[in-house]
Amino acid sequence: MADLSxxxxxxxxxxxxxHKVVKPHIHKTPVLTNRTLTELASTPRDxxxxxxxxxxxxxxxxxxxFKCENLQRIGAFKARGAFHAIERLKLEPGxxxxxxxxxxxxxxxxxxxxxxxxxxxxxxxxxxxIVMPEISNPLKIAATRGYGANVIFSGSTSVEREAVADRVIxxxxxxxxxxxxxxxxxxxxxxxxxxxxxxxRDLIAxxxxxxxxxxxxxxxxxxxxxxxxxxxxxxxxxGGMLSGVALSCEGTGIKVFGAEPSFQGADDGKRxxxxxxxxxxxSSLTIADGLRTPVGVHPWKVIYERRLVSGFYSVTDDExxxxxxxVFERFKLVVEPSACVxxxxxxxxxxxxxxxxxxxxxxxxxxxxxxxGGNVGLGAVGKLFEA
Amino acid sequence: MADLSxxxxxxxxxxxxxHKVVKPHIHKTPVLTNRTLTELASTPRDxxxxxxxxxxxxxxxxxxxFKCENLQRIGAFKARGAFHAIERLKLEPGxxxxxxxxxxxxxxxxxxxxxxxxxxxxxxxxxxxIVMPEISNPLKIAATRGYGANVIFSGSTSVEREAVADRVIxxxxxxxxxxxxxxxxxxxxxxxxxxxxxxxRDLIAxxxxxxxxxxxxxxxxxxxxxxxxxxxxxxxxxGGMLSGVALSCEGTGIKVFGAEPSFQGADDGKRxxxxxxxxxxxSSLTIADGLRTPVGVHPWKVIYERRLVSGFYSVTDDExxxxxxxVFERFKLVVEPSACVxxxxxxxxxxxxxxxxxxxxxxxxxxxxxxxGGNVGLGAVGKLFEA
Numbered sequence: 203m204a205d206l207s208x209x210x211x212x213x214x215x216x217x218x219x220x221h222k223v224v225k226p227h228i229h230k231t232p233v234l235t236n237r238t239l240t241e242l243a244s245t246p247r248d249x250x251x252x253x254x255x256x257x258x259x260x261x262x263x264x265x266x267x268f269k270c271e272n273l274q275r276i277g278a279f280k281a282r283g284a285f286h287a288i289e290r291l292k293l294e295p296g297x298x299x300x301x302x303x304x305x306x307x308x309x310x311x312x313x314x315x316x317x318x319x320x321x322x323x324x325x326x327x328x329x330x331x332i333v334m335p336e337i338s339n340p341l342k343i344a345a346t347r348g349y350g351a352n353v354i355f356s357g358s359t360s361v362e363r364e365a366v367a368d369r370v371i372x373x374x375x376x377x378x379x380x381x382x383x384x385x386x387x388x389x390x391x392x393x394x395x396x397x398x399x400x401x402x403r404d405l406i407a408x409x410x411x412x413x414x415x416x417x418x419x420x421x422x423x424x425x426x427x428x429x430x431x432x433x434x435x436x437x438x439x440x441g442g443m444l445s446g447v448a449l450s451c452e453g454t455g456i457k458v459f460g461a462e463p464s465f466q467g468a469d470d471g472k473r474x475x476x477x478x479x480x481x482x483x484x485s486s487l488t489i490a491d492g493l494r495t496p497v498g499v500h501p502w503k504v505i506y507e508r509r510l511v512s513g514f515y516s517v518t519d520d521e522x523x524x525x526x527x528x529v530f531e532r533f534k535l536v537v538e539p540s541a542c543v544x545x546x547x548x549x550x551x552x553x554x555x556x557x558x559x560x561x562x563x564x565x566x567x568x569x570x571x572x573x574x575g576g577n578v579g580l581g582a583v584g585k586l587f588e589a
Numbered sequence: 590m591a592d593l594s595x596x597x598x599x600x601x602x603x604x605x606x607x608h609k610v611v612k613p614h615i616h617k618t619p620v621l622t623n624r625t626l627t628e629l630a631s632t633p634r635d636x637x638x639x640x641x642x643x644x645x646x647x648x649x650x651x652x653x654x655f656k657c658e659n660l661q662r663i664g665a666f667k668a669r670g671a672f673h674a675i676e677r678l679k680l681e682p683g684x685x686x687x688x689x690x691x692x693x694x695x696x697x698x699x700x701x702x703x704x705x706x707x708x709x710x711x712x713x714x715x716x717x718x719i720v721m722p723e724i725s726n727p728l729k730i731a732a733t734r735g736y737g738a739n740v741i742f743s744g745s746t747s748v749e750r751e752a753v754a755d756r757v758i759x760x761x762x763x764x765x766x767x768x769x770x771x772x773x774x775x776x777x778x779x780x781x782x783x784x785x786x787x788x789x790r791d792l793i794a795x796x797x798x799x800x801x802x803x804x805x806x807x808x809x810x811x812x813x814x815x816x817x818x819x820x821x822x823x824x825x826x827x828g829g830m831l832s833g834v835a836l837s838c839e840g841t842g843i844k845v846f847g848a849e850p851s852f853q854g855a856d857d858g859k860r861x862x863x864x865x866x867x868x869x870x871x872s873s874l875t876i877a878d879g880l881r882t883p884v885g886v887h888p889w890k891v892i893y894e895r896r897l898v899s900g901f902y903s904v905t906d907d908e909x910x911x912x913x914x915x916v917f918e919r920f921k922l923v924v925e926p927s928a929c930v931x932x933x934x935x936x937x938x939x940x941x942x943x944x945x946x947x948x949x950x951x952x953x954x955x956x957x958x959x960x961x962g963g964n965v966g967l968g969a970v971g972k973l974f975e976a
């Protein structure tokens with residue numbers, strides 16, 4: 203990881219600079235729309251049997267735009283931050299000259315960041331050491347090795363994993379590249395926000411060229427042709443993507459929201475944001491396995507202290523599964539559970555939906571939703587939905 | 590269905606005319622690329638344990654471009670033919686004046702054509718009667734009713750289904766809209782071929798704008814920037830899409846191939862093409878359930894008699910499943926088994942691969958592959974892959 207003293211300031215311009223750096227290495231993932239999901243989001247829910255039973259159902263007008271990072275390299279947005287971190291590291295004075303490529307980089311992760319770092323390091327001819335718990339999914343171990351990384355096993359607690367990473371650093375001189383808690387990572391992930399903003403503007407400006415058709419009841423958007431998104435909602439685990447996207451929207455008038463699973467306290471971002479104190483530990487087995495981590499120190503500064511995020515919403519694991527099923531069967535896209543929290547909020551969270559009704563009024567909102575990744579095997583999908 | 594005497598001639602220009610007609614009603618589905626699949630297709634196979642064991646593995650150079658009709662309205666290309674048939678019917682002298690909308694349209698189908706016709710009819714305010722076997726998937730019945738159609742049950746043999754359709758026609762005066770064996774349907778399906786040709790030309794011309802990056806070994810395409818596809822391969826059931834796409838390529842120099850399942854004789858197109866006699870009956874329970882029908886009379890004329898299709902290839906159900914798993918796990922797209930036969934041919938059929946090596950040489954081929962549909966439920970996917 204580039205030393206903190208050499209990182210770019212956390213501004214929209216730095217996200218633009220990061221985009222220039224990572225663009226040759228990543229996919230410009232498509233922004234897609236889906237009439238069924240947009241209609242569903244714009245239809246008042248039947249609240250019977252929900253915790254909102256008895257409340258008047260919200261009547262938000264929502265047009266949904268999906269940024270498909272499940273189609274990103276390695277199947278998740280994490281490629282953006284990893285490539286940015288590697289490129290910044292190469293620019294750090296003395297790192298290359300000091301044999302940095304041979305010393306390599308290290309991280310402890312069993313998820314998408316492991317594969318992203320392995321790929322980004324490989325393409326620059328840099329050694330990558332990835333510390334993974336012994337109990338990791340064999341497919342993920344194989345995939346990480348497939349990108350040429352040196353996989354080192356550890357116990358599964360964070361203390362055990364960090365101890366092994368420290369030992370690798372001591373032995374090799376490798377540089378640690380954390381999964382989210384670093385400005386280089388945040389700026390890299392934020393590049394998806396820039397693309398999403400421009401892609402939606404282009405799509406709205408050129409309706410004839412794209413496949414979105416608003417349902418008849420919400421098709422009147424007079425005077426709105428010159429504008430793009432009203433808001434973006436992204437999943438929030440460690441907060442790297444949420445904070446990066448928030449930076450990408452600074453000064454644009456686009457509101458940014460975080461979405462989390464509520465299961466076993468995985469809604470640490472929401473709890474921290476609402477109480478004013480960052481939650482520093484999470485122990486949840488939510489099916490959204492990419493979102494089991496607490497928000498990091500650096501993301502927190504952007505998300506909360508600078509108030510670049512307007513609020514958090516959380517959904518149950520059942521709501522995440524329902525959203526995932528809709529995406530699979532109606533949208534024909536494979537998304538992992540973590541990727542579905544934003545859509546689940548838009549479809550099922552009456553607090554969010556009332557807020558959109560209130561703030562968006564009759565014209566409604568163009569809402570960007572980030573499908574953060576699609577790394578889920580057919581076997582795991584079968585198990586999730588067999589009940 | 591428009592009377593045969595009023596249909597357009599089967600030419601590329603008629604496909605262009607059909608495209609103008611259906612464009613406002615359908616999605617211009619994206620053309621996507623996938624580095625993993627392109628690399629896999631361009632890597633010689635290990636033939637041990639296959640029926641080609643002992644042969645020198647083919648070394649084709651393939652760049653794959655996927656036309657994502659799984660993202661089409663109703664989840665399959667069938668929307669194109671159905672909208673075209675309905676629009677042509679509305680133009681037929683006397684049909685509207687004779688109360689055509691009230692008399693309606695009828696078809697017998699348990700698959701994608703049923704939903705496509707129901708949707709197209711609904712959007713023109715035309716009654717749709719859909720004859721479905723009693724044993725049809727309840728989800729498909731519900732989806733067809735969801736588009737406002739009158740679902741009428743029948744026995745499951747084609748004789749029983751046709752008898753019920755005939756009764757509906759006698760009682761209501763509804764017009765039959767068959768799923769593939771009619772010029773209006775063929776011309777409608779062929780519109781995807783036009784889009785695919787133009788989209789690939791645009792993408793090749795503007796590499797910076799899209800996410801395709803050819804593997805290093807096959808990246809040299811000097812002098813090819815002005816051209817697009819070399820060939821297209823589409824699934825073939827009744828042949829409506831294959832013949833339409835072949836018409837869309839007439840005179841362009843782009844070769845067109847049909848792909849079929851081989852299980853229990855579902856490769857009727859291949860057998861007919863190679864023997865010179867159309868096979869008129871198929872009884873196969875291949876997992877590619879959209880491809881269990883014999884090639885129709887009208888498609889046959891284009892495919893075989895005019896030789897607008899250059900050949901057929903067939904794959905096993907296991908190969909179809911392997912392709913489907915790759916698309917799901919590496920491409921993150923939901924495709925139904927029938928949609929995977931073209932990719933399975935490109936990846937697994939040594940006859941096809943040798944032919945590409947021979948004809949494409951070092952420069953290789955840009956191959957368009959049609960993902961024809963994505964209508965498969967999570968439950969069905971779980972069952973397919975639980976073994």
